[in-house]
Each structure stands twice: as structure tokens, then as C-alpha cells.
Amino acid sequence: MSLQPALARQDDRNQPIHVVHAESFDGYNQPNSISTFTDNVLITQGTMKLTGALAKIYTAKEDTSVDHVIVTGTPQKRPHIEQIDDNGNLMTGDADQLYYDNVNGIAILTGNAIVHQQNKGDAHGAKLTYNTQTSYMVGESNGAGPVTMTFLPKQKPLPPPKHGAAPATSPAAPAKPAAKPASSSSTSAPASASSASKE
Template structure:
């Protein structure tokens, strides 16, 4: 099913939230839970960082530049540049990725969610990521057919990395757009052979 309604900005957000709920009820409910217990690893061409100041008023910050790749279990976020924010224990709480930003994560059935946008704001300590600017998210729905995907497009999509739920909105004239794959129908049983007439 394809849905491209003409909606106002106010109703567009509500529309996608409702469709998102319908979409996700047919999907596994939880992202890979073991990801939350994994360390956050970041690689890049270069970085520049400072720890949180002793007065606690200035949070620590790290700026990664060039081929940035952040991983946490199956979760992977990439981009051209990323800014990481640190708490008082110098643990990453938030990463803002700019420039050809992408993300992906498996759920408990090992099905992939993949997203891309101009910007991804990943709230590590709050388990959600906000994809902004030409945001696109696709989700595998069938372990036997990895090419079967449900898709969402919008100006802003918010993806919960803990339970795979998603909301979104359209801030411009273009409406939100979602594509649902049809449910696989069971194969028809073969017709029984016609009975042969008995020989006299």
C-alpha cells in the first residue's frame, strides 16, 4: 500500500504517527536489546576533544571529522562529521552527525532497520535518534525475503533505538510518505487429480 495524502503541516505529523503505529504493530516490537549494554565505539580521520570542566557547567565535547563511524552492538551511525557530548563521567550522552548521515540496527529477529538523512541527532542515554532533512527509514519485514521493506519518508523522523517505534512529520509542502509491503498469502494447495473412471 502506498500513501501520499495531501495534508497540512499540523495534520502531517499526526498522520505519520498514526500510520507509524499501524506499521510497527506488524513488525517485531523490540530492537536488539543487547545493544544497550555494549560500549560506544567511534572511529574517524581526526578528532578534537575536551573533557567536562571541573565546575560542571561546561560539558565535555568531542568533534570527529572524516569518515565517522559510531557503533554500539548492531547499531551503526556514520557521517562526514560528528559532535559528541559527554557527561560528568565523560561518557557519551549524545552524538550529532552531519553530512550524508546514515544509521542501521537489527531487531530481536535479526531484521535490519536502515535510515539516512542530512543530520542524525542520536541521544545515546535516552535511546532515540532524530533524522532531519530528507529523512528516509526502511525496515526489513520478512526473514525469508530481505528485499521486502516497509519505508517511511519525511522532513523529520524520530526512531526509538530501544523498541523500534517511530514518529515523524513533514515541515514543508511535501507530505509524509509511507510504503507498506503486502502480507504474504499462503500458497494455494494443488488441485486433487480427477478421479479415474473404474474399468468394467
Template sequence: MQSIARTCRASAKAALFAVLGMALVASLPVVAKQSDRNEPVDVHSKSFDGSQQPAGKVIWTTNVILTQGTLKITGDKATGYLDADNNITRVVVDGKPATIHQLDEQNEPMDGQALNIDYKVDQDFAVLTGNAKVKQPAKGSAEGDKLTYNTKDSTMTGESNGAAPVHMTFQPKNKPAAAPATPAAPAPDTKKP
């Protein structure tokens, strides 16, 4: 199912987006793999500047790749914010595009991209802004100026600030395959030796 509002009436657009937004919440769960939080955070980049002091900040630049378990975030620049225990609580990534990849609890991939990704790890949500796209091959996809998803409770919202509407595609649920037909019994051999 594809949804693109084609009417100029604001109330029709608002109603359509509200209905489709609710359908998107139900059909695109993005529950991040919770075990990823117990894995170490590994960051590669061309350079970094910052302090690993409590409540510190680290800025990584050029070819940034941040991984933690199944989570992988890439971009041109990333800013990591640390809590009092020196854990990363938030990562803001800029890129052309910045990307995020993670498996959910059912080991299904979720891939997102945008010009900016603000992932508030400690609050369980990420905001993708600027030509934002989220895809789950088994579920569907969403595109808009801004997509916000909650990695803990599977809710997602989208909005468009420009002329282009939010766009969603829903994948059909796979139906169980029909049982294979029972092969016919072989015909008895009627030839006599």
C-alpha cells in the first residue's frame, strides 16, 4: 500500500496522515535489540576531539563508524555525550547521508538515513531529520523531512515541512504456503512378462 496525499485540502491531509501514522505505528515495529546496550561502544574516525571525563563530550570527524552490538551508525561528523559514569547517552551524527542500522529483537534489520540523526540512547528514541528514510524489508518503509522512532515501545511518527508529503510503503504479510499437493499413486504395471 502506498500513500501520497494528492488533495490541497489541509483537513483531508491531516486526517490521512493521522490514519496512516497509526497504521505505520502498528506495522513498523522498530524495537532495538536490547542486548546491544551490554556491548562495548567502538568508534572509528579520521580524528576526534574531546574529553572522556564525566559529563564530557567527544567529537569524531571524517568517516565516522560507531558500533555497539548490532547497532551501526555512520556519518561525516558525530558528537557523543557522556554521563557521569562515562557512558554514551546521546549521539548526534551529520552526514550526506548519516546512516543507522540495527537488528530488532526478531533479528530483522532496520535501516535509516538522513542528513542528521539525533539518537538519545538513554531516552530510547532517535530523530532523523532532512530527507529521512527508514526501511524494514519485512515490514515496509517511511520517508519524510523528519522521522522519530522510539526504540523501546515501537512507536514512530513522521512529518513533512515542505511540499513533499510523508510517504509510506507497507509490505504485505506473508501468508502461509499452501500444503503441497499429494502426488498421485503410480499406476499399476499392467504389462505381463
């Protein structure tokens, strides 16, 4: 199953990756290496955030740029991803494991995966693959139950008031002015109207 909604964030992949928080760190920043971050890990790249109990960052073979990130967690703190798209809508995803391909901007969520797209809908499956640049998504069940989708309806503006409701307020306003000028101006107005009609 696949879904292709509107624009995702186009420029996040060009931003630096920051490990904003972790309780411990093991590794070094060299080509073709692995750095491990544990406990309350928060990684950001532009508007995208990755959180989990443990994250492994794999650098490219030829330099120290990030090739991919694998985030794992616990039942109490599952791996989480979120990103704000170019329209200001928030995408969130949770799974038992999160694989983020930094080269192609692809997030692969496996194990009871859920992706929620604000104002668009939800996807559930054993494996959800989400393109962080285009919002293109593919879902797979892998024999662990069906893939499900929820599509939200387009939010429509409230309809204007019906014709019966508007006149109910308008007669009340003229009723007061008509009662006041009934003594003087109301008699002269019909007279001029009748004389105009006679001419």
C-alpha cells in the first residue's frame, strides 16, 4: 500500500545532524565508523527530530558525513520521529525500531509502526517507509496483521447563515426607527411619494 500526500520538508536533509542530548556516548568521528548514544537520546536535523533509548550513527565510508542512523527503544520509550512539512503540518512516527537513511532522506519504521500526518491521516503497519522530502509512504504487513490507513476529510469553512436567519434580525432594527418618526416624518414621506406618483 502506498500514499502520496502533499509536500514534506524539502531542506531538512541539507541541514547538519545534531545529537542534542544523550546520557552517554561511545565512538569517534571518523569515516566508516559507528557512534553509540544511550539514554534519552535526541537527534535533530532541521525540523526533524529522532528520539529513543539508544541510537547508533553510522558515518560514510569515504568521509565523516552521516550515512544512516538506527534508533531503538523500550516498550515505555519507543523510537519516535517527527518533522514539520513545508505547509507547517506536523508528521509523527513511532515504532519498535527506526532506521533513518540520511543519504536519501528515508525513514523506515518497523514493528507496530504508526505514522500520523497532521490534517491528512494515519497509517499503521508492521513496516512503514516514509520519504521525509516528498511524504511518499509505503506500508507492509509482513504477515503481522493488516496495514490500515485513515484519510481525514478536507476541512471546509462553515456555511453562511440561511436566508431565514438573517431577516429575523433585520426587521427588529427598522421597527424602532419606524416607531419614532411615526408622528412627523412618516406622514410627510408618504405625501411626497404620492405626489411624485401623481406627477
